[in-house]
Amino acid sequence: MLNFDFHNPTHIAFGKDRIADLDKLVPPHAKVLILVGGASAEKTGTLAEVRTALGARQHATFSGIEPNPSYETSMKAVAQIREGGFDFLLAVGGGSVIDAVKFIAAAVRFEGGDPWAILEQHGRNVTGALPFGSVLTLPATGSEMNNGGVITHRAKGAKLAFGSKHTYPVFSVLDPTKTYTLPPQQLANGVVDAFVHTVEQYLTYPVDGAVQDRFAEGILQTLIEVGPRILAAPEPVYADRANLMWTATLALNGLIGAGVPQDWATHMIGHELTALHGIDHARTLAVVLPSLLDAQRATKAAKLLQYGERVWGIRTGTDDERIDATIAATRDFFERMGIPTRLSAYGVGADSVDKLVAQLEAHGMVTLGEHRDVTPAVSRRVLEAAL
């Protein structure tokens, strides 16, 4: 096991009817800015519930945080916070809104000039942030219980990640019934996003992280169990939604990645697919992962065999046959979730590969993966095999 630090101070309030707890979770005299994405939080009644729970506290709402949240929109929120003297932020939404609120909270307190510098330094220059909480409505990214975010600077055409010990949510309210209004595609994306987060921290090489491996496998098994059931259910089933919501949080709250190597090449290659072709984040992961696992089958062999055996019950055949079957089972799972795993299904052809590889190079993504051996040439092979 590798040395590690684990420190996650976010308070999770999980379950039915927990939004009412905002009254206890938000400081009593806070002046609260609620931040949301589009109109759905208003339409579903979640915003009304939030406002009721805030009681006599002064509050206002900032809306319009987009998927792949932008620096530009975030800075409008920063201006509103400064003008209005808000001292507590409340993200209501999914990973995009929470990511943006992390950046906004740090930007309000940032004293090093243009807050874009926070992204350029990946958060190392953050020395404080406004306190903030979240009400999660879309299980997927784990942003509700970690300190990371990804922000896009539209004018610069740059998408960068940051994190800081100051950007953990003080609390996150996780009410599984808030997922009941999500369309199937967003639920499927959430399952696959959480699945690939787990794989990025698990499918590397063995370092005797026995309990980390078991936890990662437990998350994958749970997603495999509840994912297709959620898609097939004519009406939402609370238990399945609860398991998806808590599992997606645990997939990226630092726990399963503590003390083990991490990969993240699939995410980095996937980001370019989103940037150039507008494909949903989770869908890019479903496309890239099977192909990447195949390309890296030699260095990942030991963990691929373990994953195949423990998660998919694949125990017979030569090592190569078992690895083939394991990658096929992974691809099949994504397809069963209604997510195509070939670039052709998204209208992306061989002619896009050059540009995608060039973008990886332009963004410095030239030594990816747990061994830093996913060079642009390897990324090219991965993309070509995913056509």
Next chain:
Amino acid sequence: MLNFDFHNPTHIAFGKDRIADLDKLVPPHAKVLILVGGASAEKTGTLAEVRTALGARQHATFSGIEPNPSYETSMKAVAQIREGGFDFLLAVGGGSVIDAVKFIAAAVRFEGGDPWAILEQHGRNVTGALPFGSVLTLPATGSEMNNGGVITHRAKGAKLAFGSKHTYPVFSVLDPTKTYTLPPQQLANGVVDAFVHTVEQYLTYPVDGAVQDRFAEGILQTLIEVGPRILAAPEPVYADRANLMWTATLALNGLIGAGVPQDWATHMIGHELTALHGIDHARTLAVVLPSLLDAQRATKAAKLLQYGERVWGIRTGTDDERIDATIAATRDFFERMGIPTRLSAYGVGADSVDKLVAQLEAHGMVTLGEHRDVTPAVSRRVLEAAL
């Protein structure tokens, strides 16, 4: 899944040579009281390492915290802290020392008269505590990453538990090499203690806590894998010690118990065996658990079958046969860890049962277990079956 809150702010610094990090973890101008049990922390050199890491900080050492730590000893530490103006406490040891330091930290700040009231109110009246950290030398209780403690009032003959949001360690340093000097019996006790902590939060009745179940099973599988190997190894193996240490922490840091029912009857019955017969805590658990599982086999049937299948691979036979085999496998595991699972092995006979049951009644332990149906009559049957 049941509604739950999860909030664990302890910073874990895990790995080889992490004691040096105390210099970063302890506030720079703190006046530190180091608290230890017996002489072993001094003898093994751990205390010297700690003192070196504290650098120029003023510090002193309080030694003599006993196993099953006492109110009386704790109050001597409280007096030394007040006289010396210490403002940061550092527990160096196992669960007993860390439990005591939690109580001491709360007692120093307690304004409600005699701090024993903290135990009488189980910590509900704690409104603050001195900040404290720990350096763990004995993996077992999980005290290094939770807010609970058990304190014995020798004069009153009472042993009570408490917990408060103010009594989480600020940090805990977990260096697996610090377990290298432990005798086999303490290592075996640690494995069994962590195992039974997990079972108390897992082997109840199904509430669709899919990921909690998987995590609990992962902890049990890890302990079953590394426990016997640790006992058999001629020299300490880092990977196994690391897995034991981190697994024991995860077994009782609130995570696997969040959103699911909990039992704890085995612990409560076991406490009386320690109190009356001086049997090591973990050994009392190894005696009581198999017998309790058998007595509660009807209400625990669904989870016993799941545990048998997923953890022990028991898949054939009638339900009753599978449950028998599962309980036998559990008992056999404890025995393989060198821990007898019958009271007779500890010199406790049938003549002690009346007194043990009377003590349970005297301590109000009359409706134990996840269904509150472990009455004194059931506890009697459990003890008689364990003779």
